[in-house]
Amino acid sequence: MKTSLSHSKVKAGDELPGLDIPLTRTLIVATAIATRDYQEVHHDPGLAVERGSKDIIMNILTTNSFVGRYITDWAGPDALIRSVKVRLGAPNYPGDTMKMTGSVTAMEGKVATIAIRGANSLGDHVNATVEVELS
Amino acid sequence: MAITREGMTVSQTQQETDADKKAFYEQLQGFVGLQIGPPQPAPDEVNIPMIRHLVEAVGDENPIYLDEAAAKASRHGEVVAPPTMLQAWVMHGITPRSNEGDGPYEQMNRLLFSKGFTSVVATNCEQVYDRYVKPGDRLSMTTTIDSISEEKTTGLGTGHFVTTRQDYWDADGNRVGSMLFRIIRFRPAAKSKPKPPRPAPATTHDNSWWFDALKDGTLLIQRCKGCGELRNPPHPMCASCRSMEWDSIEAKGTGSIHSYVVTHYPVVPSFDYPLPILLVDLDEGVRMVMNPIDATPEDLQIGRKVTIEVHKCDPDLSLPFARLAK
Incomplete structure (x- = not known):
């Protein structure tokens, strides 16, 4: 089983490994439905265009899920996420790629504060701040 | 007052005084702190199938969400749901929700609609977890209106930020997490005008023949009648032999990218940006x-092969465009 990152190995300024998320249409639809979000703008291209969007877009619950995944991909299964605060920007449309990057902005005891950016070709889709207790 | 074609009374909004805005803001503040409706129960207890659907879809391989042995070895001691999934447990689902209620949220929205703040975009979501939830937990959610901002103008338009607070509770009445969810309810910025036509090229006696041929869909290359050298753009005298006699040949329409720039600024409204501009080496040598x-x-890449197509930009102008070869 994957080992977890010890707080003793982490310091402010550390960079997290990057993660590229290819934004397929299947991903956007599957994640919307898996979060019980049936708003048409997340699965119906025709209605999405009618409502002024270029195409279907990723829903916010999924953005949150990717932020959570990004943290535990790095910190391991023993990481305890305490809070996730996201600011939303450019939509995630199918065909694009969201490039996730992050860095440790503060360490207090075992709790790391991480700043995360998920950028697509239009700009920043998400800027997140996560507090996570490391093992 | 005049109603514009957009259906919005532009003059009304422009004439709205600061005192009007302050009064409207005060009226909105009356909704702050009110709970929206009764607690919403989650339709199902926290469960493995829903966790599986989501973690598989986002490619989350953290074993504590599905693998009992791994979860047991972790600080949680048992399988838990991803904390960021909190909101999903109480999602309404596919059945359309009625908008016709008369609770504080609907009343607040009606007030905002009455001032033209009809569009909505979510801007922030802040979740704090008291504990990770686990299969078997029965959750419910309560929502209150947390804050409503003064009128603000953003890139989207002018409106008010509305923040609601969702608290999530377990069956014992203990809070498991909470969420601040901020949207902006706004009056959309005026619709952009249709794109003006592309600026017309400066045509003269010496080059108008070349643009005229493009109008018929033909891309020509000027050729010196004295020495046979090809030249572009069209001009009256051959740079090699100084002959002023010329004719033209039809281009094959193939070439490669010699160089290119991508223009971001200044923005000319006829074009979409970023705007790439290519210098193409035609196979004929111009x-x-x-x-x-x-x-x-x-x-784009220097050296990349292109084929050239002539397209109509507007009724009076056709130009060559480069399509990247596969």
Whole structure:
């Protein structure tokens, strides 16, 4: 089983490994439905265009899920996420790629504060701040 | 007052005084702190199938969400749901929700609609977890209106930020997490006007024949009648032999990118930006400036082969465009 990152190995300024998320249409639809979000703008291209969007877009619950995944991909299964605060920007449309990057902005005891950016070709889709207790 | 074609009383909104805005803001503040409706129960207890659907879809391989042995070895001691999934447990689902209630949220929205703040975009979501939830937990959610901002103008338009607070509770009445969810309810910025036509090229006696041929869909290259050298753009005298006699040949329409720039600024309203501009080496040996077609700046590469197509930009102008070869 994957080992977890010890707080003793982490310091402010550390960079997290990057993660590229290819934004397929299947991903956007599957994640919307898996979060019980049936708003048409997340699965119906025709209605999405009618409502002024270029195409279907990723829903916010999924953005949150990717932020959570990004943290535990790095910190391991023993990481305890305490809070996730996201600011939303450019939509995630199918065909694009969201490039996730992050860095440790503060360490207090075992709790790391991480700043995360998920950028697509239009700009920043998400800027997140996560507090996570490391093992 | 005049109603514009957009259906919005523009003059009304412009004449709205600061005192009007302050009064409206005060009226909105009356909703702050009110709970929206009764607690919403989650339709199902926290369960493995829903966790599986989501973690598989986002490619989350953290074993504590599905693997009992791994979860047991972790600080949680048992399988838990991803904390960021909190909101999903109480999602309403596919059945349309009625908008016709008369609770504080609907009343607040009606008040905002009455001032033209009809569009909505979510801007922030802040979740704090008291504990990770686990299969078997029965959750419910309560929502209160947390804050409503003064009138603000953003890139989207002018409106008010509305923040609601969702608290999530377990069956014992203990809070498991909470969420601040901020949207902006706004009056959309005036619709952008249709794009003006592309600026017309400066045509003269010496080059109008070349543009005229493009109107018929033909891309020509000027040829010196004295020495046979090809030249572009069209001009009256051969730079090699100084002959002023010339004719033209039809270009094959193939070439490669000699160089290119991607323009971001200044923005001319006729074009979409970022705007790539190519210098193309035609296989005949002359160079021509043109825009690519169906290509993003990332697709461009010096040396990349192109085929050239003539397209109508408007009734009086046709130009060559480069399509990147596969």
